[in-house]
Structure formats: structure tokens, C-alpha cells
Amino acid sequence: MAKYADLLTAQGDGLIHFWAMEETSGTAVADVIGGWNAQCYAMAALTSGEYDATAVTTPAGHGRDLSVNWDGSYSDRTSIAVIRIDQAPSAPSLSAFTFRLRYYQRTKIKDTYSAMDLALIFFGRGSANGVYLTSGAGEFFVGAGGSSDTITTDPFTDGQWHDVVLCGDSTSVDLYVNGSVISSVSGSSTFDIYDDTGTSDSCLIGAEDFDEGDVYDTQSVIDGIIQDAAIWNRKLTPAEIASLDTAGPSEPLITDISPITYNVALDATLPIVAEFAVQVNPTEVSLDVVFPISFRAVAFQDWVSKLPPVEIQEVYQLVITGAGDGLDDLVIGGISSWQATNQAGTRSAYVQAVIPAADQYVADIEARSNGELVIQKGYKLATGQVQFEEILRSAFDDAREDRGRGSLTLTVSGYMRGKPFSTGSRALTGIRSTSKPNGKRRVLCDIDLFLQPGMTVTALNESFQADYINYYVNDTDKFCEVGER
Structure with a gap:
């Protein structure tokens, strides 16, 4: 059976990053736990159809066939893709870790010029404490936390799935x-899985x-397939690792990777006339305002805090903007x-939304290929009136169709970089849990309509x-995870 029933259980066990690779097209590879998203990337100029071809069915669902476009020749090796992790978060070193991936080896590639072949993982490129498993000249090299080992016996067999686990502590x-244990070397209290300040986009799978x-x-x-990859902030025990292998490649690590969320209720009547706190960088002022609110700037109006907390329905909607194509918003x-990661500065925000019974929207969505994806949260009152506010937005990068018997589900997603940091303060509500992995605070709580990266919580x-x-x-x-780096 799978190790975890859902994402929340996995997080509670120390899983900090999980690339399920359940995408069925496109280049995006989402980290469904830590928001450290990735791209399927090749040095050659692959077409969108060739990138779609890397998303394949595997024993446990889906994965990425990195060499599906390769013709087998040395000169065509640039068409072999890798999983390149997006700009790594500015995070401290781990005192313990476990890196696990499931890998199908089709053949072992051998470069007769440099005797290089196979680099499964290569993380923390700029540090001696990085994590890697690579090979060359007929030998395999494993390293983490400044310790390393050379393995002369090939642990991989062509035409088979492999459960690969690299883990460490002091x-x-x-x-x-x-x-089975292939190598064991001295431990460390410092493991760098993230890029350091001198590197970017250099954490790779493949x-x-x-x-x-x-x-x-x-x-x-x-030359092979990656079914999924996972990182824990602790060292799994030998028994746990044996259990993972016993489950076999057909069992998913997490049974249900659906987003974890919560519900709240509130009751009020619109329009509302009240005094609202309006936060403006860098000061706070207050004024009287009447709904509907049309004010749009760096400031925000916290009108939700003025509503009595009884019997109101929390709702969400997706808006695909049409201005880029000369159309109205959809x-x-x-x-x-839907799931998303809200970040600012040089880090990319990410949005993914699932639209069921999407046949009615396909033509309108295709017509807005230059639009942006906007997630809005609102409150629907007993009168039927609704007030929405934007939570975050991204570019419209990908639309994936999944057809069932008589139905079409459409998944849209995208990234956006360069969002400015916000200032101000917010008190988190509906707190489910708090933790301090590596001394950095992380809180699972209610979704705050006005919270933005850079604010003090x-x-x-x-x-x-x-x-x-x-x-x-x-x-x-419904819920959100708020964290510091």
C-alpha cells in the first residue's frame, strides 16, 4: 500500500518536496508540497508536441520519459530532456535528508569521449555539501554533506524499475x-539540496x-523514465526504506495528492457601509467606504474583518483575462x-486550476491564449450577493485536456515572476499546525484574502x-501554508 493517504499526512512525516509528475502534457512539473516547481527541459529546440511526449503512463500513474525524443545517436543527445528545478528557495542546509526517486533504465548511455554516463540527481551545485548520484568511467559516485564514495558495481539493470534512495544524517x-544498501559513508550535520547564492536553476534530475x-x-x-521524486527533511529508517521498495513501482507514494483545504462560514448583508482599515505602504489610514469597492492599488481594503462571522459561503473563481487578445475577461x-504558490521578487508565482465539464469553455479559453490566470476569492451572502477579491495571478502557460466517458476536464496552469513584495501585517487565523523545519517557521491556516509575500504575519x-x-x-x-525562508 502507499506510504501516505494524503498530502497532509505526508507533510506531517517530514516530506518537504514531492514531484508527483502527474502532468499529462506540457513542460511544467509541479512540486505539490513545497512549491519548488520544475520544468521538463532539453538543450535542443523541442516542439510542444515533443515535450508532451515526455509525459507518459507509468505503473503508478504518470512520469517523464526523458529520452523519448532521442534517436540513439551521440549527436542527438541534446534532445534528451532533464527535470530542471526552478530557482531554488533561499533556504538553510538540512541537518538530515532523504531523497527518493523511482527510475526506469532503458539503456545505459556511454560517452566514449569522456566516459560519462548517468547522472540521476545533482542538487546543491554550488556547495561541497550538495547531494548527487552520478557516474563515469564505469564507476558510480555518490555524495552528500561533503562525504563521497565510489561504487564499482553497477546497481542498475536495463529494462527494469529501480527504487533509489539517498539519505543522510550525522x-x-x-x-x-x-x-538494499549499496553504499554507506560518514555522515554530516549539513546537507545542501538548494542552490546557493552564486547559482541558479542548477538542481537537476536526469x-x-x-x-x-x-x-x-x-x-x-x-535514457529512461522518472516516475516521481521526493525529499524528506529527515533520514528514513532502513525499515521505512524497505517498505517503500516492497510496495513496488505500481504503488503511489501518496494515495491522494488533491489539495488540502478547509471551509469557513459568515453571514452579512451587502451593500455594507462601515469603517474599513485601508493599509497603504508604509502607513495605515482608515476611511468610510460603501460596497461594491472598486479601489485598486498597492493598498488593500480588509472588508472581510468587518463582517459578522456567521453563515457566509466562501467561494472561488478563475478569471482568464482577455485584454491580450482584444477580448473581455472570461x-x-x-x-x-486549484493550487498555487504565491511568491515575489525573482521567484515565480504558480497557479494551477482544474475545470470540470470544460467543453463549454474550450473555445473561449483557446481564444485567450495571451491572457493571465487570476484566482479570486469571494464571500457569497444569503441574499446571493458576492464580493470577490484577487488572491494571485500568473501567465497562461499551459492547458491540458483529460477526456473521460462523455466529459472533458481541463487543467490550466502558469508561472509569473517579478511580482513586488508587499508590506504590512496580518494575523493568521484558523491555525491547523505550526512547525519549524530547520528553524524556519511554517504555518497551516485559513486562506487570508489579503495576505501577500513580504508581509509580516x-x-x-x-x-x-x-x-x-x-x-x-x-x-x-481549503487551507494555505505560510512559510519563511
Whole structure:
């Protein structure tokens, strides 16, 4: 059976990043837990159809066939893709970690010029404490936390799935393949899975970095499939690792990767005349305003706090803007689920929304290919009146169709970088849990309509800067994760 029933259970067990690779087209590879998203990327100029071809069916659902477009020749190796993690979060080193991926090896690529072949993982490129598993000259090299080992026996078999686990703490760094220990070296209290300040976009699955940037070493690419990848902020026990392998490649790590959410209720009548706190950078003022509110600027009006907290329905809608195509905005109120990561500055915000029974929208959505995806949250009163506010937006990068018997589900997603940081303070409500992985605070709580990256948040008498906000919403639950880096 799967190790975890859902995302919340997995998070509680120390899982901090999980690339489920359940996308069925496009280049995006979402981290459904930590928001550290990735792209399927090749050095060659692949077409959208060729990138779509990398998304394949695997025993546990889907995965990425990185070499599906390769013709087998040395000169064509640039068509082999890698999973390139987006700009790494500015996060401290881990004192313990577990990196696990499921890998199908079709063949072992051998570069006769440099004797390079196979780099499964290469993280923390700019640091001696990085994490890697690579090979060359017939030998395999495993390293983490400044310790390393050379393995002369090939642990991988062509035409088979492999459960690969690299884990470490102060006691030891261990490599497992299919539940068996292949290597064990001295431990460390410092493991760097993230890029350092001198590198960017150099954390890779399926190749070794070449220039500490967008270019990877095409002599180290793999001929195979990655089904999923996961990182824990602790070292799994031998029994847990054996259990993962026993489950086999057909069992997902997490049974249900649907976003985790919550419901709230409130009662009021619109229009409302009241005194509203309006926060303006860098001061606060107050004034009288009447709904509907049309004010739009860097400031925000916290009208929700003035509503009596009884019997009001919380609702969400997706807006695909039409200005870029000379059209009106398209409002879709029937999204069954959405998830997003709200970040600012050089980090990309990410939005993904699922639209059921999407046949009625396909033509309108296709007509707005230059639009933006906007998630709005609102409150619907007993009178039927609704007031919406924008939570976040992204570019419209991808639309994926999933057809069932008589129905069409459409998943839209996109990224956006360059959003300015916000100032001000917010008190988090509906707190489910708090934690301090590596000393950095993280809170699971209600979705705050006005919270933006850069604001100072308070939870259980502690305050910190909200560096990122992850949202998880579906038909049964809604919540967000607010964290610092």
C-alpha cells in the first residue's frame, strides 16, 4: 500500500518536496508540497508536441520519459530532456535528508569521449555539501554533506524499475537501490539540496549541471523514465526504506495528492457601509467606504474583518483575462480544485486550476491564449450577493485536456515572476499546525484574502515574514501554508 493517504499526512512525516509528475502534457512539473516547481527541459529546440511526449503512463500513474525524443545517436543527445528545478528557495542546509526517486533504465548511455554516463540527481551545485548520484568511467559516485564514495558495481539493470534512495544524517550517508544498501559513508550535520547564492536553476534530475545555470551536461543524461521524486527533511529508517521498495513501482507514494483545504462560514448583508482599515505602504489610514469597492492599488481594503462571522459561503473563481487578445475577461466559477504558490521578487508565482465539464469553455479559453490566470476569492451572502477579491495571478502557460466517458476536464496552469513584495501585517487565523523545519517557521491556516509575500504575519504569538504562501483548495477542504525562508 502507499506510504501516505494524503498530502497532509505526508507533510506531517517530514516530506518537504514531492514531484508527483502527474502532468499529462506540457513542460511544467509541479512540486505539490513545497512549491519548488520544475520544468521538463532539453538543450535542443523541442516542439510542444515533443515535450508532451515526455509525459507518459507509468505503473503508478504518470512520469517523464526523458529520452523519448532521442534517436540513439551521440549527436542527438541534446534532445534528451532533464527535470530542471526552478530557482531554488533561499533556504538553510538540512541537518538530515532523504531523497527518493523511482527510475526506469532503458539503456545505459556511454560517452566514449569522456566516459560519462548517468547522472540521476545533482542538487546543491554550488556547495561541497550538495547531494548527487552520478557516474563515469564505469564507476558510480555518490555524495552528500561533503562525504563521497565510489561504487564499482553497477546497481542498475536495463529494462527494469529501480527504487533509489539517498539519505543522510550525522551518523551516515546511505544509498539504497531496491531496498538494499549499496553504499554507506560518514555522515554530516549539513546537507545542501538548494542552490546557493552564486547559482541558479542548477538542481537537476536526469543530468549533471554544466555551468551552474540553464545549461546542463549532455554527456551525463539518462535514457529512461522518472516516475516521481521526493525529499524528506529527515533520514528514513532502513525499515521505512524497505517498505517503500516492497510496495513496488505500481504503488503511489501518496494515495491522494488533491489539495488540502478547509471551509469557513459568515453571514452579512451587502451593500455594507462601515469603517474599513485601508493599509497603504508604509502607513495605515482608515476611511468610510460603501460596497461594491472598486479601489485598486498597492493598498488593500480588509472588508472581510468587518463582517459578522456567521453563515457566509466562501467561494472561488478563475478569471482568464482577455485584454491580450482584444477580448473581455472570461470568468469560470466552476473550478473543482486549484493550487498555487504565491511568491515575489525573482521567484515565480504558480497557479494551477482544474475545470470540470470544460467543453463549454474550450473555445473561449483557446481564444485567450495571451491572457493571465487570476484566482479570486469571494464571500457569497444569503441574499446571493458576492464580493470577490484577487488572491494571485500568473501567465497562461499551459492547458491540458483529460477526456473521460462523455466529459472533458481541463487543467490550466502558469508561472509569473517579478511580482513586488508587499508590506504590512496580518494575523493568521484558523491555525491547523505550526512547525519549524530547520528553524524556519511554517504555518497551516485559513486562506487570508489579503495576505501577500513580504508581509509580516503573526501566529500563536510569533511573528515572521511571509516569504511564500502555498494554497490548496478543492470541493471538500481549503487551507494555505505560510512559510519563511
